[in-house]
Amino acid sequence: MRGHSGPVTVQRGLPAGAARRAAELYWEAFGRKLGPALNPPDKAVPFIAAHLNADRAVCALLDGQVVGLAGYQHGGRALTGGSARAVLRAYGHLRGLRRLLLLALFERRPGPGQLVMDGIAVDPDMRGRGVGSLLIAEVAxxxxxxxxxxxxxxxxxxxxxxxxxYERLGFTAVRIERTPYLRRLLGFGAVTTMHRPVATGEVREP
Structure with missing residues (x-):
């Protein structure tokens, strides 16, 4: 995105035809976390793109191109989808079963009064331009x-x-779940849960 200087806009939902681009950004941000379940990348990115729930996305756009993405859960649906059958079809039955077990470790259910967010993915060339702040404001x-x-x-x-x-954007760590026995399997040994309060005044004017 070098050489672009126009305003960044935010919209809810994915623009038509942007699933592949969104999946690439998502994988760039979360591939280290999801790699053990969805690698190799040349299979993971198309799988993610084919199973995105576009209405659970908030996008940042520059000149009509997606440069940032945030996903959230609502009504039992998150940004990234894909049924167990879809995983088995994409990765094969034996390998797919192992991947389903790994994906299950990432499941997070919202508590009362919570909106669970899938994280933020921002084009590396756009970092430091306030894209994350815009996305968080819209998710809020x-x-x-x-x-x-x-x-x-x-x-x-x-x-x-x-x-x-996330800390710069108003999130505070509330719990650390240490799973050292999973470090060799998943590549990380602890997960920090963070919360950000939501004010009623953050509702957008129609």
């Missing part, structure tokens, strides 16, 4: 409209850059 508006009191997300211990970003 979604949360407020749904009557949620807080946004929740989880960040792994091998991604300190993401945690620092």
């Amino acid at each position: 508006a979604v949360a407020a409209e749904q009557g949620c009191r807080e946004i929740r997300l989880d960040v792994i211990d091998t991604n300190p850059r993401a945690r620092a970003l």
Whole structure:
């Protein structure tokens, strides 16, 4: 995205034809976490793109191209989908079963009054331009409209850059779940749960 200087806009939902681009950004941000379940990348990215729930996305756009992405859970659906059957079809039965077990470890259910967020993915060339702040503001508006009191997300211990970003955006660590027995399997040994309060005034004007 070098050489672009126009305004960044935010919209809910994925633009038509942007699934592949969104999947690439998502994998760039979360491939280290999801790699053991979805590698290799040349299979993971198409799988993610084919099973995105576009209505659970908030996108940042520059000149019509997606440069940032945030996903959230609502009504039992998250940004990234894919049934057990889809995983088995894509990866084969034997390998797919192992991958389903790994994916199950990443499941997070919202508590009362919570909107669970899938994290933020921003084009590397756009970092430092406030894209994350714009995405969080829009996710907070979604949360407020749904009557949620807080946004929740989880960040792994091998991604300190993401945690620092979330802290700058108003998130506070509330719990650390240490899983050293999973480090060899998943590549990380602790997950930090972070919360950000939502104010009713964050609802967007129609």
